[in-house]
Amino acid sequence: MPDSLEIDRISKRYGRLAALDAVSFEVRPGELFGFVGSNGAGKTTTMRIALGVLAADSGEVRFGGAPVTHETRTRIGYMPEERGLYPKMKVLDQLVYLAELHGLTNTQAHQAAESWIGRLGLSARRKDEVQKLSLGNQQRVQLAAALVHDPAVLVLDEPFSGLDPIAVDVMSEVLREKAAAGVPVIFSSHQLDLVERLCDRVGIIRSGRMVANGTVGELTTSAGAQLVVTAPGAATDWTPAVAGTRVAERRGGTLVLDLEPGADDQAVLAAALATGPVTEFSRRRRRLTELFRDAVSEKGERK
Numbered sequence: 001m002p003d004s005l006e007i008d009r010i011s012k013r014y015g016r017l018a019a020l021d022a023v024s025f026e027v028r029p030g031e032l033f034g035f036v037g038s039n040g041a042g043k044t045t046t047m048r049i050a051l052g053v054l055a056a057d058s059g060e061v062r063f064g065g066a067p068v069t070h071e072t073r074t075r076i077g078y079m080p081e082e083r084g085l086y087p088k089m090k091v092l093d094q095l096v097y098l099a100e101l102h103g104l105t106n107t108q109a110h111q112a113a114e115s116w117i118g119r120l121g122l123s124a125r126r127k128d129e130v131q132k133l134s135l136g137n138q139q140r141v142q143l144a145a146a147l148v149h150d151p152a153v154l155v156l157d158e159p160f161s162g163l164d165p166i167a168v169d170v171m172s173e174v175l176r177e178k179a180a181a182g183v184p185v186i187f188s189s190h191q192l193d194l195v196e197r198l199c200d201r202v203g204i205i206r207s208g209r210m211v212a213n214g215t216v217g218e219l220t221t222s223a224g225a226q227l228v229v230t231a232p233g234a235a236t237d238w239t240p241a242v243a244g245t246r247v248a249e250r251r252g253g254t255l256v257l258d259l260e261p262g263a264d265d266q267a268v269l270a271a272a273l274a275t276g277p278v279t280e281f282s283r284r285r286r287r288l289t290e291l292f293r294d295a296v297s298e299k300g301e302r303k
């Protein structure tokens with residue numbers, strides 16, 4: 001049975017700033033975990049502590065039930081936010097070197113490096129110095145560097161930032177594939193549509209505290225549903241007087257309403273029909289983007 005990555009009540013202070021305050025969550029085998037939060041919320045700090053390049057003031061990171069040690073660390077594939085490649089080294093040489101550092105033989109290292117170079121569309125650039133590559137291609141190399149030693153856990157800090165749509169697809173496919181093979185995968189991102197589409201679970205961090213953690217379905221369901229009503233004949237400020245509904249958005253003749261659990265959507269339909277024809281009436285769950293705005297917009301957000 002493959003192992004989980006557990007972040008257990010980790011806290012970290014920088015002087016007076018509580019960068020992390022008892023952050024806990026688990027990334028299970030086979031799971032893609034999306035880690036989201038505003039700038040400065042604490043994502044990079046958490047990931048660096050998970051990897052062991054930064055020490056927590058308190059709390060523990062475990063992999064497979066045991067605290068992360070030097071040995072465990074070599075089994076983590078890490079993509080740092082500040083990136084960590086040698087600019088003057090050629091792509092292939094760099095990947096072979098990194099694979100050997102993680103204990104692969106030279107032959108194994110070459111095989112793994114060539115295989116990821118092919119998979120990530122870097123074949124034409126394999127003999128080029130990393131610094132001569134575009135930023136997006138450097139990022140592909142960075143992903144290859146995180147994967148080349150066949151890690152048991154993947155921790156990726158904003159792997160999708162700056163990628164073109166093709167590279168986003170390749171990255172998504174690789175991460176899904178790794179998760180399907182039983183590897184716990186955590187990545188941070190500001191691209192919430194992508195996180196919603198790709199991830200099994202999502203954690204939202206705000207000012208160093210986890211404010212939400214669950215599957216996309218759980219998070220969006222607990223946030224309640226919305227009704228989209230288009231009644232072209234209604235007055236521009238028409239609002240149905242139905243308990244448990246609140247106007248979230250108005251666009252021309254279309255009204256988007258937040259619904260509290262138990263709110264009577266049929267009463268909304270009746271009220272809309274009373275204004276004239278209704279050309280659209282649908283219920284939808286809230287999007288992760290909307291949920292994220294609510295979760296991070298409360299008072300106390302740190303800049």
Ligand SMILES: Nc1ncnc2c1ncn2[C@@H]1O[C@H](COP(=O)(O)OP(=O)(O)OP(=O)(O)O)[C@@H](O)[C@H]1O
Pocket residue numbers: 014017019037038039040041042043044045046081302303
């Ligand atoms: N070395 C440091 N010294 C002092 N403060 C730090 C240090 N590193 C991080 N911080 C602070 O800790 C907080 C969390 O930063 P962190 O980089 O973890 O946020 P983040 O969620 O990754 O943000 P972003 O989305 O902008 O990358 C921020 O307020 C940041 O300024």
